[in-house]
Amino acid sequence: MSDGDFTTMVSPEESAEDSDRPKLRRCIPAVVTVEPVLFLSMFAMALQGPLTTQYLWERLSSDLGYNGTRIQGCTNNQSSAGDPLQQEVQSLTSHWSLYINLGGFIIGVFSVMLLGPWSDKVGRRPVLILPSIGLALQAAIYLIVMYQELHVGFFLLGRFISGITGDFNMILAGCFSYIADVSDKQSRTFRVAILEACLGIAGMVASIIGGHWITAQGYINPFWMVFAVNLFTALYIYFCVQESVKDRKPSILFTYRHYKSVFHLFTEKEENNRRGKLFLYSLALLLVVTVHMGAKDLFVIYELSYPLCWHSDLIGYGSAAEHLTYLSSLAGLRLFQLCLADSWVAEMGFISNISGLIVISLAATTPIMFTGYGLRFFAMATTPVIRSKLSKLVEEDEQGALFSSMACVEGLSFLLATGVFNSLYPATLHFMKGFPFLFGALVLLIPAGIIGLIEVCEQKPTYSQFSEIS
Template sequence: MADSPGPAGCPRAAPAVEPVLFLGTVALGLQAPLCTQFLWDRLGAELGYNGSAASGSAGCGNASGAGDLRQQELETLASHWNLYINLAGFFVGLFSVTLFGPWSDSVGRRPALILPAVGMALQAAIYLLVMYLRLHVGYFLLGRILCGLMGDYNLILASCFAYVADISDQRSRTFRIAILEACLGVAGMLASIIGGQWRKAQGYINPFWLVFAVSLAAALYAALCLQESVKERKPAKLFTLSHYVSVYRLYAAPGYQRSRQKLALYSLTFFLIVTIHFGAKDVFVLYELSSPLCWGSDLIGYGSAASYLTYLSSLAGLRALQLCLEDAWVAELGLLSNVSGLVVISLASTTPLMFTGYGILFLSMAATPVIRAKLSKLVDEKDQGALFASVACVEGLCSLVATGVFNALYPASLHFMKGFPFLFGAIILLVPAALIGWIEILDTTPRYGHFTDAS
């Protein structure tokens, strides 16, 4: 824990990075579904489609003939624009996160928290200009690129998790990381409920002003109130290849081969789990907007809130299950919950069945804090920034792959099974379940007992 006092005007208490993550997640939780709905409405108006559930029309479920073809055309177009906008940010963010993360190991975490929050505020400002001036939705690409250059939301995640690793011991780290992930759930749930109701009452512009405001608030909190967690700070150049080399060394430097293998395998499991999580989220709104569900913005808000509620239920489940199970087996139960929920959602044709699927996902977020904690314990304290930068890099790649696969798979599967992307995700999750079980079994074998401390 950092010994230096906080900035003037703020209490000298234990470091609390949760407000930064909370505010950043509120901004993202408001922006993501609203952006998809805005694309749906704007592109639907250009196509002359009047059956949008988001606009409250009763014609969604009764679309047939030319109307049904037009709905499919709109779904495909909106899905593709989601793909283009996300690609624009992720390609840039993939490199900026791995630059800023290792840099924060030297200069401290606070700069790596301020920059992406400012970037999210700039992105919201550009989105507002598009709405006020009725510019083409292609200008959303500019906002995503600027945000990506400053690290994007993934850098906030990486810096917050590195911050928690700085101030926690190995014994408590899994639960501390789970608490941080629970902040994601609380913020996302709040943002989803507010966003859905607010959009229905006042349209898109006012909710996006809130996105701008909370992004700025996150930057100001990190700049003025947050204590530094890096004990020994030192000046370091930002634009240098050494930051990328430090990430590479985590996986390739000489050392215990078993530890490097576990680092790679846990990174692979994390990649698969988060890819499915991001991919499913990308198409949830489109799946809910169109027939047979035909949800309005209020139900979409409640659905997003239900998906974020899994962070809190997973935290409670993790805490309870840790009393009788090893962390790895808790992660396995989380994956079982995830697979079962996605299977139910893939078959959902009614609102009660869709919410049943959300309910079954109650433990689905238990796996990711376990994997983050295990990865953190495999590297030195001085490399936590580089590690979580690499994890954020993996998350950026997850978003890239998820956006490409699911936004392409969804329109391609409309003619034979609308929920096929969720079923596909459930099948893929069997792979990380097998990998985690295999690593845990090897670790409990006497032959590998001397590697246990590294896990």
């Protein structure tokens, strides 16, 4: 295949066709852009994630001959807590989650760094359609594994295919780049927060549905839904999403220049210490996402085992409470922006997140666990602030490169989350089961300090919603 096969050419005929496309694709109000894309993709991801973990638990339990709490019920006694077979199931489930996540994230980092800068030239729509198709193919592989009862290692093949096409990280990068294209600096933080609220609403709905669905019908039908939703998302992007990049140009996909453009963001010297701020905000995002994803991966395993011993319906409600923080954080962000600078809003988010994780680390009963979820009501106010501040540091034609690099940062976060938290959990079971959550709370002190330090160094006399926050 020649280089020309990977080049987007804009001919006069295609330009004329493009001018007609908005009329054909205007199937939604103009105020709605990529929010449904992120909603649908997150719905599929949130439906798939806990179900995959539970399938791993059930399958590995069956292989080891462990029936545990699923058959006997969960009795609050030390024999259940110290059951070596249950601990082996927990460890295997945790480690297989690590291997499956590693398989996709490593490949996805290199794909996203190609696709993100490429979208600055050819547009956002291609890099949104491609990962949606990849995620649909991943769901198809998972279905084959379940139908044929293949070894769980075949899940790695699905993650490999998804990673090549950019995975969910590319959808995130494409959607945030799109919003940066169509919003001004004053409204960007809130527009980004709306996107993140879409993540929360979709996750909440999917979690409630998934918990009851698996109880009623098992794993197969929910995964058919994941497959269908991802395919529908690709069709929605093609027919309903208008292109946000105004000056599109021909560009080769497979070229080192895309990697170079990402590297250029963090090496070029600019006024106002842009390079230093990019590094610091990227580090803050790395740590925040690492803790968020690390804790989220462990919630299901933590809830399945002694002393909580939750079943699928309670796991669904717990995941819904976790995703509800996106929506409550959006409301709180809009309220506190009236009187506080964005950075101080983020600091309040850190306080909420840290306090909730501490309570969860000590949870031995269902009410205490939900209290921890409740304390995290404002936890997701930090990431939209960080993304918005990063976006304001670069030019319009660098948004794709920036958010692809941030997708790589998040990919690295996933690696750290799965590597650190999924290894830390089985290693600390013997002295404190909730230690990984306490560890996450301590780690969050670092990004809280970074954002507070930058804000103090740039402090201005007046704090209001009309202040220009750099």
